Amino acid sequence: GINAEYGTHPPATSMSDSKLVAPPPEHCVGPNSETAGQASGCAGCPNQKICASGEAKAPDPDIAAIVERMSTVKHKILVLSGKGGVGKSTFSANLARALAARKVSADETANTNDSTVDKDDADAAAAADDDDDDELCQVGLLDVDICGPSAPTILGLEGQQVHFSNLGWEPVYAADNLAVMSVGFMLDGADSAVIWRGPKKNGLIKQFLRDVNWGTLDYLVVDTPPGTSDEHLSVVQYLKGAVDGAVIVTTPQEVALQDVRKEINFCRKVGVPVLGVVENMAGFVCPHCTHAQQIFVPSTGACCTVVRRYGCFSSW
Secondary structure (H helix, E strand, C coil), rough: CEEEEHHHHCCCCCCCCCCCCCCCCCCCCCCCCCCCCEEEEEECCCCCCHHCCCHHHHCCCHHHHHHHCCCCCCCCEECCCCCCCCCCCHHHHHHHHHHHHHCHHHHHHHHCCCCCCCHHHHHHHCCCCCHHHHHCCCCEEECCCCCCCHHHHCCCCCCCCCCCCCCCCCEEECCEEEEEHHHHHHEEEEEEEEECCCCHHHHHHHHHHHECCCCEEEEEEEECCCCCCHHHHHHHHHCCCCCCEEEECCCHHHHHHHHHHHHHHHHHCCCCCEEEECCCCCECCCCCCCCEECCCCCCCCCCHHHHHHCCCCCCC
């Protein structure tokens, strides 16, 4: 379970969730729906009376706090996968590492600051050595796979813990410019199971976005669990259209590609651009004879076929 230190800080729930007397069932239309408490599926639900009264439709006061916290994060990228075991968390960690190794030019930094910089100062800065002025990107990796957190292990951060300050929860740093937050830092042990229903998961994700002291970031990479469920909807809902895009990770076989199509449709429905599709495990190259062997046969044309069909690349 969650370490006792964090037990005094229970995951927050939305205003809607906090007024419900039981977790919403799978077929729930949602407490904010126009038909809440009146739909045919509401019959027999313990929350029916509350939903029908409109009491659960109150706005979530935490959204404003999340927007303020995220205002210092320039780019937010989701990493999705339909199937588990396709290398999504490894890709997320590698993407975060690669972005953290990228330099932000002085021009980019200047563009994000006050545009009314004195012209003489700007000319003097332009004349300086560009390489010396460049700074490494500030990157955050948020692991919202509540039941299967992998980031601490992949980044060699096992045993690290989250600390509190007057600015909020302090993330764990894999490098000076790479901050990491995961429920894995809060568990009693590496083998501890997190057995939570949707509302409690959503509450912890809200706290990660609202209470973690990310500081100023160039990129926030969000590693999500497989599928299109509570965690994904929560991130998109709480960030309120501020997600720059999603990268979908898959393997070549049709059984994995079926879920890639679902991920693309999910992104379209919630208004998140698809930046690209990464195909992992396309083949194995023998280190001795260099022979390439296909492990998963791309019976339906691999991910290239899906990308061409959906035209899902964004210009971001």
